[in-house]
Amino acid sequence: MHILIIGNGIAGITAARTIRKLSNHRITVISSESEYFFSRTALMYVYMGQMRWKDIIPYESWFWEKNKITLINDHVSNLDEQQKSLHTTSGKHLTYDKLILATGSSSNRLDIPGADLDGVTSLYSIQDLEYIESKSKYLQRAVIVGGGLIGVELAEMLHSRNIPVTFLVREASYSNAILPPEESAMINQQIKDHGIDLRLNTELKSIKGNDQGQLKSIITSNGEEIHCQFVGISVGVHPNISWLENSTIDMKKGILVDEFLQTNIADIYAIGDCAEIRKPDEGRKAIEPLWYTGRMMGEYVAQTICGLPSAYAPGIWFNSAKFFSIEYQVYGEINSILPQGQKTLFWQHSDVKKSIRINYTEDSVIGFNLMGVRFRQEVCEKWIATKTKIEIVLAGLELALFDPEFSSNYANEVREAYLKLTGISVLSERKRSYNSVYTFLKKSLRPSV
Amino acid sequence: MNLKDDTSLSLAATAYPGLTSGQKVFTFIGFTGLMIGLIGISDSLFSTGLTLSISLSFICVGIIGYSYLLYRKQPAGIKNNYVWTRNLTNRGLTAWMIALILSGFYVLLYFFPKTLGLGDQANTGVISLFDPLSHFIKNKPASQWFVYGVLYTLAILVFGFKFLMKYKHSRYQQIRTVSVMFFQLCFAFMIPELLERLNQPSMDLKNMWPLNYYFFFDWNLDQLLKGGTLGIFLLGWGVAMIFIISPILTYFFGKRWYCSWVCGCGGLAETAGDPFRHLADTSLKAWKIERWLVHSVLILVIIMTSMVIYTYITGHSQVFFLNSYTIREGYGFFIGAIFSGVIGVGFYPLLGTRVWCRFGCPMAAILGIQQRFFSRFRISTNGGQCISCGQCSTYCEMGIDVRSYAQRGQNIVRASCVGCGICAEVCPRGVLKLENGSVDLFERTSIAPKSPKGD
Numbered sequence: 057m058h059i060l061i062i063g064n065g066i067a068g069i070t071a072a073r074t075i076r077k078l079s080n081h082r083i084t085v086i087s088s089e090s091e092y093f094f095s096r097t098a099l100m101y102v103y104m105g106q107m108r109w110k111d112i113i114p115y116e117s118w119f120w121e122k123n124k125i126t127l128i129n130d131h132v133s134n135l136d137e138q139q140k141s142l143h144t145t146s147g148k149h150l151t152y153d154k155l156i157l158a159t160g161s162s163s164n165r166l167d168i169p170g171a172d173l174d175g176v177t178s179l180y181s182i183q184d185l186e187y188i189e190s191k192s193k194y195l196q197r198a199v200i201v202g203g204g205l206i207g208v209e210l211a212e213m214l215h216s217r218n219i220p221v222t223f224l225v226r227e228a229s230y231s232n233a234i235l236p237p238e239e240s241a242m243i244n245q246q247i248k249d250h251g252i253d254l255r256l257n258t259e260l261k262s263i264k265g266n267d268q269g270q271l272k273s274i275i276t277s278n279g280e281e282i283h284c285q286f287v288g289i290s291v292g293v294h295p296n297i298s299w300l301e302n303s304t305i306d307m308k309k310g311i312l313v314d315e316f317l318q319t320n321i322a323d324i325y326a327i328g329d330c331a332e333i334r335k336p337d338e339g340r341k342a343i344e345p346l347w348y349t350g351r352m353m354g355e356y357v358a359q360t361i362c363g364l365p366s367a368y369a370p371g372i373w374f375n376s377a378k379f380f381s382i383e384y385q386v387y388g389e390i391n392s393i394l395p396q397g398q399k400t401l402f403w404q405h406s407d408v409k410k411s412i413r414i415n416y417t418e419d420s421v422i423g424f425n426l427m428g429v430r431f432r433q434e435v436c437e438k439w440i441a442t443k444t445k446i447e448i449v450l451a452g453l454e455l456a457l458f459d460p461e462f463s464s465n466y467a468n469e470v471r472e473a474y475l476k477l478t479g480i481s482v483l484s485e486r487k488r489s490y491n492s493v494y495t496f497l498k499k500s501l502r503p504s505v
Numbered sequence: 506m507n508l509k510d511d512t513s514l515s516l517a518a519t520a521y522p523g524l525t526s527g528q529k530v531f532t533f534i535g536f537t538g539l540m541i542g543l544i545g546i547s548d549s550l551f552s553t554g555l556t557l558s559i560s561l562s563f564i565c566v567g568i569i570g571y572s573y574l575l576y577r578k579q580p581a582g583i584k585n586n587y588v589w590t591r592n593l594t595n596r597g598l599t600a601w602m603i604a605l606i607l608s609g610f611y612v613l614l615y616f617f618p619k620t621l622g623l624g625d626q627a628n629t630g631v632i633s634l635f636d637p638l639s640h641f642i643k644n645k646p647a648s649q650w651f652v653y654g655v656l657y658t659l660a661i662l663v664f665g666f667k668f669l670m671k672y673k674h675s676r677y678q679q680i681r682t683v684s685v686m687f688f689q690l691c692f693a694f695m696i697p698e699l700l701e702r703l704n705q706p707s708m709d710l711k712n713m714w715p716l717n718y719y720f721f722f723d724w725n726l727d728q729l730l731k732g733g734t735l736g737i738f739l740l741g742w743g744v745a746m747i748f749i750i751s752p753i754l755t756y757f758f759g760k761r762w763y764c765s766w767v768c769g770c771g772g773l774a775e776t777a778g779d780p781f782r783h784l785a786d787t788s789l790k791a792w793k794i795e796r797w798l799v800h801s802v803l804i805l806v807i808i809m810t811s812m813v814i815y816t817y818i819t820g821h822s823q824v825f826f827l828n829s830y831t832i833r834e835g836y837g838f839f840i841g842a843i844f845s846g847v848i849g850v851g852f853y854p855l856l857g858t859r860v861w862c863r864f865g866c867p868m869a870a871i872l873g874i875q876q877r878f879f880s881r882f883r884i885s886t887n888g889g890q891c892i893s894c895g896q897c898s899t900y901c902e903m904g905i906d907v908r909s910y911a912q913r914g915q916n917i918v919r920a921s922c923v924g925c926g927i928c929a930e931v932c933p934r935g936v937l938k939l940e941n942g943s944v945d946l947f948e949r950t951s952i953a954p955k956s957p958k959g960d
Contacts, residue, residue, distance in 0.1 A: 066893070098894035105590040111899045114908055116788060216586045249580065347892050376890050378933040381582030385890070385935060408581060408674075428581075430935035433888030458887055458938050460929050462676035490885070490942030 060152035067328025068158030070354025088131035170263025175271035207290035327353035388423035535567020554637030572667035581674035600854035608851025685772035706732030716868035759882025760872035761924020778858025785857035785904035873920030897928035
């Protein structure tokens with residue numbers, strides 16, 4: 057059986073690797089962006105001089121030969137789903153038995169005057185990064201637009217080159233649709249502490265060029281003109297599906313797939329950023345353009361294709377990011393505005409930007425939101441999955457601490473915060489040791505009562 | 506501009522912000538100290554204790570002040586910006602020049618100490634400059650080893666300070682660095698020198714066989730056996746270190762208790778060598794070479810030492826067709842001097858800082874075998890949080906491809922890991938943690954207990 061995968065991002069490559077682990081099927085991966093799989097999330101580190109291009113490529117070239125995964129650096133021009141074949145721009149004609157679409161997404165563009173000017177870009181691909189690099193010399197000011205993660209990354213990148221940055225965020229506080237107010241405020245402060253000119257409640261109205269068509273300035277929604285030579289746009293992404301418009305594949309915003317990640321056409325699957333789940337789990341979005349979901353979908357689709365049909369079940373939500381030097385981890389359900397029936401326990405470090413938030417109901421903890429503190433994913437997941445009461449979690453909070461050895465034990469301070477909040481005193485019952493964590497997690501393998 | 510090169514994106518000088526005026530002042534002070542030292546070396550008139558004191562303290566103040574200003578206002582967290590774009594840290598001209606000077610110094614030190622001024626009657630040059638200090642500490646003129654010891658210790662102390670500033674947010678790094686600074690100053694330098702002053706058998710208490718390959722040499726055994734109670738204690742201590750203390754500590758903590766907390770070679774690599782840690786080759790090929798080479802040296806040191814002991818006991822220098830003196834001299838020359846010194850330290854700016862520890866050190870090989878098969882130590886991975894960015898692999902000074910384990914949700918149990926903890930520091934997603942645990946001693950390398958989505 058020949059399995060053809062379009063896209064060599066984390067979703068496509070995880071599918072290829074998992075299929076190889078499970079079978080001897082013929083595997084081909086096509087990508088027009090790059091010869092080898094690379095870590096998209098690490099592009100910023102190449103720009104900042106922390107890593108070389110070859111350092112963000114997770115597998116050496118021998119890996120693909122050894123695992124008999126054929127890589128083709130080419131662009132797919134059209135698909136013939138009836139004949140189970142496709143053509144590439146270089147004139148190749150390929151047939152398949154199973155096709156996995158993992159074409160990813162592209163940055164959204166702003167529909168405003170001047171959006172096409174030279175010097176306006178997003179950050180998604182290698183090509184974007186090369187473009188940003190080519191524009192980075194002699195910048196007097198850059199403007200970043202949009203309160204997403206890419207916006208902060210762009211700001212950090214340009215800041216590393218000592219380029220003054222103005223950062224326009226439409227909302228009243230950074231990422232306040234995802235982060236609760238305290239965490240959002242912490243990130244605002246973090247951005248400002250790095251000397252970024254953060255403008256909240258501000259949108260981009262238009263971009264102006266000079267007579268030579270060079271980027272000259274931007275106009276904000278407040279009517280202010282800011283002179284700059286570079287504009288970075290970070291207003292989300294959309295699935296790469298326009299090339300499939302003439303096909304018979306069902307699509308809405310993305311490529312519609314069922315719980316087995318299969319499209320309406322037999323033997324064609326879609327995973328990662330380009331896939332839109334027809335009936336997502338409660339609390340999950342139909343399109344989740346994330347590294348982690350891409351990887352999970354790659355694993356699920358591989359199992360299904362290799363004869364172990366597995367309905368996509370991403371499990372308890374988790375995500376992570378880094379805002380300059382603040383690490384962020386989230387496990388379970390954390391809403392920016394606390395819904396009815398939920399309670400929140402929030403502790404914040406008095407000096408440095410660190411915080412721990414645990415959201416819970418009468419019956420169980422439901423979410424952990426960590427800033428500058430590392431928690432163990434497996435432990436948090438187990439607490440949430442087994443509907444553990446907040447006080448039991450607090451008594452064993454040491455199990456979750458994942459900061460390096462000798463780091464402060466914030467569990468005590470979180471318990472104190474709980475005492476202040478509710479008047480209930482909880483005593484520590486668990487140790488921070490690996491042994492106690494292991495014992496705790498091993499128990500979770502047994503069916504919960 | 507083509508991203509697909511090996512080199513980094515921006516070789517443009519605009520990337521690096523350059524020095525602040527304060528940093529320039531301290532750089533100037535440091536170089537002034539160096540100049541004063543050179544004057545002291547070149548003209549015997551100035552070869553005094555005062556010159557040495559001024560020179561060394563200016564150099565130290567320069568480095569300490571520079572580091573302080575560099576990291577003082579930096580927010581918590583490590584920023585390795587420009588590492589791959591700077592001449593010094595990306596094998597540029599500066600790096601080659603430093604490598605040349607360093608390895609040249611080692612060549613002179615090991616093979617031509619007379620050119621450094623070692624005299625039969627009286628010293629001249631660099632060595633004579635250190636005479637006053639040597640007289641002060643141990644009532645003897647300086648030797649090339651004394652000069653080396655002073656410079657080595659100062660390097661660990663001042664660059665240790667720089668490291669402490671850089672990692673000021675991390676208690677693990679702080680404690681570990683204070684530990685290497687302490688062991689270098691007290692155990693490697695002060696105690697042996699003071700013992701010598703007291704005419705006692707002298708020994709670096711933490712430098713054990715086989716890193717200390719001459720421990721069983723006749724002159725050392727004689728020194729210890731004739732050294733009274735202290736000598737016998739030191740002999741017993743040395744043997745106990747090899748067979749009892751070191752295995753127990755390695756079982757509990759992994760080889761890091763030695764390699765990145767105590768050892769002098771490790772101490773220099775972790776402090777002065779920190780800016781070059783990313784130069785270690787992470788490829789599978791390098792790992793293959795590493796395993797062949799380091800275990801060959803281990804076998805060699807065992808054979809050499811067995812022959813030396815045989816000769817010591819029987820008085821026969823000929824063992825089968827080999828002469829134990831020839832073997833011992835060969836080991837000292839090729840492994841002790843060329844490999845661990847000239848290449849091991851001299852090539853810091855070209856090959857990374859742990860070349861000796863990784864490819865050559867027989868001590869690291871022994872501890873590594875134990876760490877791999879019988880130790881509680883491992884680096885654990887936090888569920889499915891890895892984004893395969895490769896910061897861990899890039900900044901691993903031992904060239905371990907940490908990412909290849911982390912992205913599969915697997916624990917990292919590798920013979921070569923010295924437990925410096927930098928992978929966990931640079932990870933942008935909080936995925937890695939150094940841990941000790943006994944419950945899963947023989948399944949440490951398996952996928953973590955519950956990580957269905959990890960791989």
